Amino acid sequence: MTETNVLALENQVCFAITVAARATVALYRPILEPLGLTHPQYLVMLALWEENPRTLRSLADALRLEPATLSPLVKRLEATGYLRRERSTTDERALQVTLTSAGHELRQIAETIPERVARTLDMTPASLIELRDTLNSVIRATEAAGSTAPR
Amino acid sequence: MTETNVLALENQVCFAITVAARATVALYRPILEPLGLTHPQYLVMLALWEENPRTLRSLADALRLEPATLSPLVKRLEATGYLRRERSTTDERALQVTLTSAGHELRQIAETIPERVARTLDMTPASLIELRDTLNSVIRATEAAGSTAPR
């Protein structure tokens, strides 16, 4: 009987998921580069196209990132010209992030991106939706695990 | 009829995959921290437990990482004491990476990690295998896309 190696690299979900994530981000790189965006910056733009003036805290929650990670990232997006950073007038602690006109206009170009990426991946819409749902279940599982004591 | 937003953050596979990857790595953090390892460093150890003296180039290919990324990472593993770095005697360009006794001994402890992570995720072995296979198909798709001209 052949004993399966639990430590074999190719058997690890954690290896597959990190490689797949890096490979996916790499797919976006040539598409986003002409727009002056990195992949995390693109995700910030998606979040802003959904809800326009919003705080850094709100963005951090939506993107599942630490505010400390988002803070310099948003500064770079301001330097590129896609958004403005200003203190909220109602709460001086909060940083209000607002799309500029360039940020709004970028949306028209971005509309074509998901279809281009899907075409490059050559996967059916159904299998992409299934993958996304499976990943979301993994995310929910890790969130549930985070609230319980580690073993 | 409701028009689905192609740019909605929650619809993006690329968002789901990066969040899932970060969440998975976060799951390993408290487990690996006592061993003095980060997640990428753990993957290097897995690769070395499969094939022991091997070159940096061989590791980079196995882990799908750039040699430039691996170079400092392997230096940190040497500083921790899990491996030795020395030039190959047959090819002076190549860097031979060899496990130390501490590196070999670590394997016994690591054997328990996959089961602990799977338990925390609370997913069935079958669904984990299915997820891994789906991710591997994504990786293959991106590799195939990389060899063709970008659109």
Next chain:
DNA sequence: GGGATTTAGTTAGTACACTAACTAGTATGA
């Protein structure tokens, strides 16, 4: 045999992504 090319690894520069520590507003409650 020796110049041109390829390959292995390193270094520099940019950009995440995390934790820990900090500042400064805001809310709470005895």
Next chain:
DNA sequence: TCATACTAGTTAGTGTACTAACTAAATCCC
């Protein structure tokens, strides 16, 4: 009311992860 606690964001430090540019060794091949 006013000390205390909480919340929002920033900064510093460490560790990936990429591209581009570099050095040095090995291989090609005329």
